Amino acid sequence: MLRKILYTVVLLLVSIGSLSAQDKSLERANAKYDEFSFTPAIDIYKKVLDKGFVSAELLKKLGNSYYFNAEYKDASEIYGRLVTEYPTEVTPDYYFRYAQTLRSLGEYEAADDLMKKFSDMTSGDYRANNFTTERDYRKEIKENSGRYSIGPFESNTVYSEFAPSYYKEGLLFSSDRDTGNLAKYRHTWNSKDFLDIYKINVDSVSMSKVVKMDKAINTRFHESTTVATKDGKTIYFTRNNFKEGKSVKDDNGVIRLKIFRAVMEDSIFAYIEELPFNSDSYSVAHPALSPDEKTLYFASDMPGTLGESDIFKVTINDDETFGTPENLGNTINTEARETFPFVTSEEILYFSSEGHPGLGGLDVFATKIKDNNYTGIVKNVGEPINGKLDDFTFIFDEDTKTGYFASNRESGLGNDDIYSFVENIPLELDCKQPVSGVVRDKISNQVLVGATVKVINEDNVEILQILTDANGYYEILIDCDQGNFIRAMTDGYIPSEEYMGESDGKPQVIDFYLERDKIGAGFGDDLAKLLQLSTIYFDLNKYNIRPDAEVEIQKVIAAMEKYPSLKIKVNSHTDSRGKDAYNLWLSQKRAESTVGYMVSKGISADRLEGEGFGETKLVNGCGNNSKCSSKEHDLNRRSEFIIRE
Structure with a gap:
């Protein structure tokens, strides 16, 4: 029993002595660490770690000593142990440094995962913002490479x-x-x-x-x-x-x-x-x-x-x-x-x-x-x-x-x-923001081919101008380090512009919907043609407004709301099938139906007039006894919108 007690005392004294020596070693290492003498600090921390003594604080300081001495592979191993063995004691900066060491080893996906954790743990940190908002940084670096x-x-x-x-x-x-x-x-x-x-x-x-x-x-x-x-x-x-x-x-x-x-x-x-x-x-x-x-x-x-x-x-x-x-x-x-x-x-x-x-x-x-x-x-x-x-x-x-x-x-x-x-190739450092869009007629929604799009800076100096393509589309690059006005214009329309302030360069879509400066060149013009509307068609033997026709009539209504002095005569037509007298009656009903619809939508009746012409003004050769197809006959069942005094 006495031998056992003595043996226990001896073990305890050895253990206390070992702990005391270990504490002194850590004191020396911490002193070197605090002096930024990382190489001697590393030597001591490693000896302590090799003897089985480990703590979150030791791993942090050893990892940092490697990190600040640019020994990234060793730093990565120590930071890996830290986040695995002491996850509750890991502050955001250690995830950042761990990610940096993994990047130095080419392990970019693993580094990105750590940066996501870093971002989740921080608020307002510029490094996190750079990672979460600045696109695919590896793609950008690749695009900048080889210069x-x-x-x-x-x-x-x-x-x-x-x-x-x-x-x-x-x-x-x-x-x-x-x-x-x-x-x-x-x-x-x-x-x-x-x-x-x-x-x-x-x-x-x-x-x-x-x-x-x-x-x-x-x-x-x-x-x-x-x-x-x-x-x-x-x-x-x-x-x-x-x-x-x-x-x-x-x-x-x-x-x-x-x-x-x-x-x-x-x-x-x-x-x-x-x-x-x-x-x-x-x-x-x-x-x-x-x-x-x-x-x-x-x-x-x-x-x-x-x-x-x-x-x-x-x-x-x-x-x-x-x-x-x-x-x-x-x-x-x-x-x-x-x-x-x-x-x-x-x-x-x-x-x-x-x-x-x-x-x-x-x-x-x-x-x-x-x-x-x-x-x-x-x-x-x-x-x-x-x-x-x-x-x-x-x-x-x-x-x-x-x-x-x-x-x-x-x-x-x-x-x-x-x-x-x-x-060999200069690095483009001016902030360029892609801006694109389509220029259209505000009422008809028709694309405007060959419209001019200009960029004008805040000093009213024109920077560039281009024309829209066959689809009314334009695409430009603007200096996003300053404010710019983007202006769309073409003959017969009121110019429209948007202001773009300083930005981060992210692509922006700006569509322009231009208003006509006037409607028509004179009385007797077909407003539907001027606005490039789809033809207003009717079903066989019907005079009610079809859904597809309703969309087009709404555009005419929009034009009449835009231009209060505008007056319209609705001319309605039929195909040649059926008796002439019936077709004349049917076309009159179609004209009245169209006018009635527009009045119901708020257009004053004294600005509207309707007349039916039956089959007297066919748009093709599909008269009586012709062998036209149903689709060819359909083209004659229509309404026109004529500007009147």
Whole structure:
């Protein structure tokens, strides 16, 4: 008994010791996680998990550590365990990240299922809205694909090369090649491996001659993502937060990123200054300049950010001071990561995002800036620029139609590699809305062939015009980033128009029903012919109004209501079968029946007159004793509507 008790005590002490060690391991892992030191955190979390200790919190942090380190396959496995083993503890963001990891593995249908769950769990989330309202995103990405030809970048190594930017006749880029380690910096803001900025002349015979930038710019901390002014005398770049040679951490122990400005004096960068909107408590990184160099774009998680990081802009004043940073808004930014902006000479903003529908990881997107407006359509640039993993730091020269970007795709030489590309087919970024319809006569419903359809903008400038086809049909594309008037018109009709405001570009059908500006060219005209009505027919030996005739008579009534001065004489006819006197009586009855019907529908009797002509005005040769068929005789049993004084 004593042995059993001692054995139990020993087991308990071992168990307590094991739990205590496990708690300390988790404390160390959580500390690394909170510092965004994901690689050491992964090592510890894995050891704890391998020993059989598991919780929702551990799976969340391990999954996130893989995710933010761009190890999507491992992240997918851990997120899979999380949603399977702890479904009640899974918040929406984990479904989103799990879906992203599945996209990076090419499992798009499974990713879509997770995005549906994510959408069901959220309200007003832009990522969910993008998924549920923005069509079949895979189809759109496929349509945008194949526009670029990718080429090599000779200066890649087995280390990381990324963040190309134009500098004089060459490029600047970031690399960890001199640190002697294989950094996995990619797009995170917290790597502990050091990056420096290098320059190269892309016009040289060989791109292998790479030169490290001045020591004034490169330090023993991180330097990356640059943008230079056209004259090459000013460079904005990203650096770890440090003061007086020492790194500075925020309250959570994180070394943030800041943007610095280097100014050239006497052919060297002698003046380095920190931008005034940097902070020790949030990151400001990845600068880009507008074509006129009066606006600086950047990525940040500063207050006012919608997601994990957003793209902002700030005015550069004439005296080199700065305005107040502005968020570019929720058309571009989502609750996830938007980063690495670049603006072309044509004011097309390219950026990387995981919040907009993509192929996996970070994808490159584009949108057109119009009059300082950032609400234009956002498009995924498609393959081969984008792939299953991270694609970022995209730059493009509008004049040469060439550019560079970075990716951590598996085919690369190092962890991150730079690729060159040529744009073969421009990406259509103007929002175009298909509008189609049919132009008809309002009364007769007859299609109007050759009618003119015009598009006129809000400044009353005619944008385009087309003619309706043989079916009265038209189809146009309008700019849905602005308001437009669509006007239909043709001779003899009053023009009609509809206003189309700014929209999301979804197809719209607008049918026009034009009113005649007048009825007939003069007295004695047949209104039925003018309105292109079907002939009013009667059954054999009958004078009651048939249902099909009632529809056509209603159109005549509509015309008389539209034009109060219009007066009509109803001329009714029979075929030649039967006695002449009987046919004359029958036709008179048909005329009176037609007039009576119209009076019953509200038309004043003094505007109507009826007369029967029997078989005296046949429309064909089917007279007495003819051998006409029943259908041929039918054509003569009719009423006409003649305009009278």
